Amino acid sequence: MAYLLNPVDFIPDMIPFFGMVDDLYLVALALLRLLYHTDEQVLQDHWEGEGDIVAIIKRLVELGAKVLPPRVREAVLGSFETKHA
Numbered sequence: 001m002a003y004l005l006n007p008v009d010f011i012p013d014m015i016p017f018f019g020m021v022d023d024l025y026l027v028a029l030a031l032l033r034l035l036y037h038t039d040e041q042v043l044q045d046h047w048e049g050e051g052d053i054v055a056i057i058k059r060l061v062e063l064g065a066k067v068l069p070p071r072v073r074e075a076v077l078g079s080f081e082t083k084h085a
Contacts, residue, residue, distance in 0.1 A: 025072055028064045031057050032077075 034043070035057050047053035065073045 021068060021072065024064045024068055028061050028068070031061050035061075
């Protein structure tokens, strides 16, 4: 969260599309790490919002991955899919 709120970026957000790629990459990576390194029941027990948090995280990662360039998408999703397939 601190990285997203920090005004200093690897790629400034003022650059259309590319300025958001690094943010999406890090958010997708953080969500995947949370999902794959935490027991689903623990996530459910600590989730106070509506809906299934695991399904929400998976959907957010899918949506974020669709916007990423193919090579970045493969780097983000590929490493987790091979380890957790």
